[in-house]
Amino acid sequence: MRRALDGLYALSAGLAALALLGIFLVMAGGVAVRALGHEIPAADDVVAYLCVATTFFALGHAFRRAELIRVGMLIENLSPGARRVQEIVALSFTGAAVAYITWWTLQDALFSLEIEEVAQGLVAFPLWVPKMAMPIGSGILLVAILDDLVAVLAGRKTSYIEAAEARAARGEYSAER
Numbered sequence: 001m002r003r004a005l006d007g008l009y010a011l012s013a014g015l016a017a018l019a020l021l022g023i024f025l026v027m028a029g030g031v032a033v034r035a036l037g038h039e040i041p042a043a044d045d046v047v048a049y050l051c052v053a054t055t056f057f058a059l060g061h062a063f064r065r066a067e068l069i070r071v072g073m074l075i076e077n078l079s080p081g082a083r084r085v086q087e088i089v090a091l092s093f094t095g096a097a098v099a100y101i102t103w104w105t106l107q108d109a110l111f112s113l114e115i116e117e118v119a120q121g122l123v124a125f126p127l128w129v130p131k132m133a134m135p136i137g138s139g140i141l142l143v144a145i146l147d148d149l150v151a152v153l154a155g156r157k158t159s160y161i162e163a164a165e166a167r168a169a170r171g172e173y174s175a176e177r
């Protein structure tokens with residue numbers, strides 16, 4: 001199960017990287033084509049959708065690597081038992097919020113599919129396709145949050161604590177403060 005989950009997080013990070021590469025290629029292509037006196041139709045729209053995809057696909061992987069902003073000043077000063085309770089509460093509330101986001105972004109994408117909504121720009125492509133990045137990415141973040149919630153309930157360290165400790169062991173403190 002651990003390998004499957006880690007594979008899911010890596011796949012999601014790979015999709016974020018591909019979306020970022022797509023942004024670069026569209027923008028670089030736009031510059032090159034503009035030098036020839038032409039434009040790429042809907043380039044701005046494509047870049048905007050790829051920005052959303054990059055952000056949402058990166059969430060789960062970033063969470064697992066302790067790369068998302070976390071305010072740990074209160075939690076870090078608690079006793080181990082109180083810290084465990086606080087982690088459970090924080091992960092539970094965060095999981096509920098992300099589940100809510102996942103649900104409603106999925107409903108929005110499915111509604112776009114149902115009504116056959118298309119982009120209003122120069123190229124009329126179906127909007128449900130770029131919209132699916134939001135529920136997929138937030139769904140993977142939800143899995144990562146639940147993964148860490150299970151770890152805390154089982155008495156293990158969370159992935160973000162392990163990642164922070166690994167950085168500290170390597171002498172990398174820039175991300176911590």
